[in-house]
Amino acid sequence: MNHLPLTATTDPERIVAWRDNEPRSLSRLLIDARAVAGQLPDRSCLINLCENRYRFLVGLIAGILKGQKIVLPPGRANEDLKRLQQHCNSIYCLTDTDTRLGDIEIHRYTDPVCSDSSEQAIPEVPSAKPQIELFTSGSTGRATAHQKSWGTLWEGARLTGERLGLDNLTQATVLATVPPQHMFGLEASILLPLRWGLSVSSEQPLFAADIAASLEKLPAPRILVTTPLHLRNCVEEEIKLPQTTFILSATSTLSPTLASRAERLFDTQVLEIYGSTETGAIATRRPALKSDWSLLPGITLDQETKGWRVAAAHLPESVRLSDRLKKTSEHHFILLGRDSDMVKIAGKRASLEDLNLRLQSLDGVEDGVFFLPEQRSASIPRLTAFVVSNILDEQEITQALREQLDPAFLPRPLFKVDRLPRNATGKLPQSALVTLFKQCGEKQ
Amino acid sequence: MLENEVATLIIDTLNLRVDPSSIDPQAPLFNEGLGLDSIDALELAMSISKKYGFQLRSNDENNANIFASLSSLSRHIESSRTT
Numbered sequence: 001m002n003h004l005p006l007t008a009t010t011d012p013e014r015i016v017a018w019r020d021n022e023p024r025s026l027s028r029l030l031i032d033a034r035a036v037a038g039q040l041p042d043r044s045c046l047i048n049l050c051e052n053r054y055r056f057l058v059g060l061i062a063g064i065l066k067g068q069k070i071v072l073p074p075g076r077a078n079e080d081l082k083r084l085q086q087h088c089n090s091i092y093c094l095t096d097t098d099t100r101l102g103d104i105e106i107h108r109y110t111d112p113v114c115s116d117s118s119e120q121a122i123p124e125v126p127s128a129k130p131q132i133e134l135f136t137s138g139s140t141g142r143a144t145a146h147q148k149s150w151g152t153l154w155e156g157a158r159l160t161g162e163r164l165g166l167d168n169l170t171q172a173t174v175l176a177t178v179p180p181q182h183m184f185g186l187e188a189s190i191l192l193p194l195r196w197g198l199s200v201s202s203e204q205p206l207f208a209a210d211i212a213a214s215l216e217k218l219p220a221p222r223i224l225v226t227t228p229l230h231l232r233n234c235v236e237e238e239i240k241l242p243q244t245t246f247i248l249s250a251t252s253t254l255s256p257t258l259a260s261r262a263e264r265l266f267d268t269q270v271l272e273i274y275g276s277t278e279t280g281a282i283a284t285r286r287p288a289l290k291s292d293w294s295l296l297p298g299i300t301l302d303q304e305t306k307g308w309r310v311a312a313a314h315l316p317e318s319v320r321l322s323d324r325l326k327k328t329s330e331h332h333f334i335l336l337g338r339d340s341d342m343v344k345i346a347g348k349r350a351s352l353e354d355l356n357l358r359l360q361s362l363d364g365v366e367d368g369v370f371f372l373p374e375q376r377s378a379s380i381p382r383l384t385a386f387v388v389s390n391i392l393d394e395q396e397i398t399q400a401l402r403e404q405l406d407p408a409f410l411p412r413p414l415f416k417v418d419r420l421p422r423n424a425t426g427k428l429p430q431s432a433l434v435t436l437f438k439q440c441g442e443k444q
Numbered sequence: 445m446l447e448n449e450v451a452t453l454i455i456d457t458l459n460l461r462v463d464p465s466s467i468d469p470q471a472p473l474f475n476e477g478l479g480l481d482s483i484d485a486l487e488l489a490m491s492i493s494k495k496y497g498f499q500l501r502s503n504d505e506n507n508a509n510i511f512a513s514l515s516s517l518s519r520h521i522e523s524s525r526t527t
Contacts, residue, residue, distance in 0.1 A: 206489075207489050207499065209500070213501070253513070346483050413459050
């Protein structure tokens with residue numbers, strides 16, 4: 001079986017991470033990973049929930065060294081984690097917080113005591129074996145697993161990195177405001193650094209002032225990996241950021257206005273990634289200058305009856321996109337919108353049909369439907385829901401949904417109604433939901 | 445009472461449609477409590493900054509404490525506000 005290196009860095013003294021102001025060399029990272037691997041239980045799947053990014057990276061490498069599959073859950077709701085247990089029965093969770101996860105076995109991350117190690121070789125990773133598993137929710141109510149081989153991730157990181165000019169930025173440090181447990185965070189804050197020898201900060205700042213403070217602590221050149229929401233927070237607070245080579249955004253579409261304001265305010269370039277859990281990054285753009293997306297080299301987009309299909313040499317199979325788009329040239333396209341059943345909130349994708357099924361199956365709920373209102377300007381879209389129930393009040397329904405759904409999809413607000421405006425065939429026309437939403441808003 | 449004012453700000457900002465008095469001042473705002481997530485925290489940070497004239501920080505040592513409950517958030521606002 002073919003192998004690829006774990007990292008492109010070969011110098012053991014090279015700094016690969018910053019943890020609480022302390023540099024961590026490649027050799028220290030590998031010593032820590034080997035030590036943690038020695039403590040891990042013998043299971044086949046490892047859910048890596050570490051929040052500190054250095055620990056996440058150590059946990060990832062440790063799992064790989066131990067031959068375990070790294071599982072990144074779709075959400076933190078109990079229901080999501082129960083599904084993981086059904087999916088793999090030899091599973092446990094590595095965590096550095098005191099999260100409780102139903103009855104999933106927990107292995108607490110303990111920071112290894114630094115020791116000398118004679119083993120200095122860079123680990124080799126089988127390139128074709130499924131190494132990391134991520135999930136998307138489908139319309140059937142079951143999460144779909146997506147296996148990533150190291151070969152796919154490594155080549156994806158090469159293509160993205162070349163586009164971003166990382167070959168000239170190998171001294172850069174990455175700070176990310178997104179968790180590494182989803183595809184964008186994994187690619188941008190873990191895979192790009194490993195593939196290009198960049199270093200990565202252990203922190204995950206949330207607020208504008210935190211982002212500025214975390215960046216200040218890092219040496220230049222700096223790269224900020226973030227989302228439109230965090231960026232908007234930085235722009236509205238008119239925060240002062242230290243010189244940053246570029247800002248990389250994904251998870252929802254960045255408005256050109258916000259991108260331009262951020263470029264001016266922070267004297268940097270704002271670049272955007274387009275991709276999905278199934279494909280990884282497939283295109284980039286600089287929204288302040290151009291609305292067209294430019295496909296990464298080697299990626300093809302082909303139209304079929306029901307939408308667009310992406311193919312590339314490093315993807316095991318072609319993937320149908322859930323977005324509507326229009327090609328503007330062989331290698332460029334513009335995004336038109338999403339399939340009507342799919343909603344994407346805070347970078348998390350869900351099927352409305354699935355959400356509706358879960359709502360309607362709650363004890364005490366007679367009927368119910370989720371609805372995505374027109375986006376309030378510059379705000380993150382949030383779902384709302386209309387529910388018919390004789391016995392539960394709004395808060396009880398929300399409480400029951402919390403067991404089922406990631407908080408990103410909880411309705412804000414949830415309206416109790418006497419009945420849903422179903423038509424003669426039992427369907428709920430979008431226009432009727434728009435009217436109902438208006439009526440409920442006025443009553444408030 | 446600042447606690448009521450902050451409860452109303454949370455409800456208005458996040459479109460929660462619950463009665464301000466129904467928020468238990470000691471209950472966690474995130475996850476088990478009101479079920480807020482980090483997007484809510486960001487939205488809330490912007491409202492707080494507009495209304496009280498200071499920027500929230502979360503990677504301070506007392507990070508978890510600020511958002512632990514309505515009561516702790518209100519105390520933090522009281523001690524940090526500039527307006």
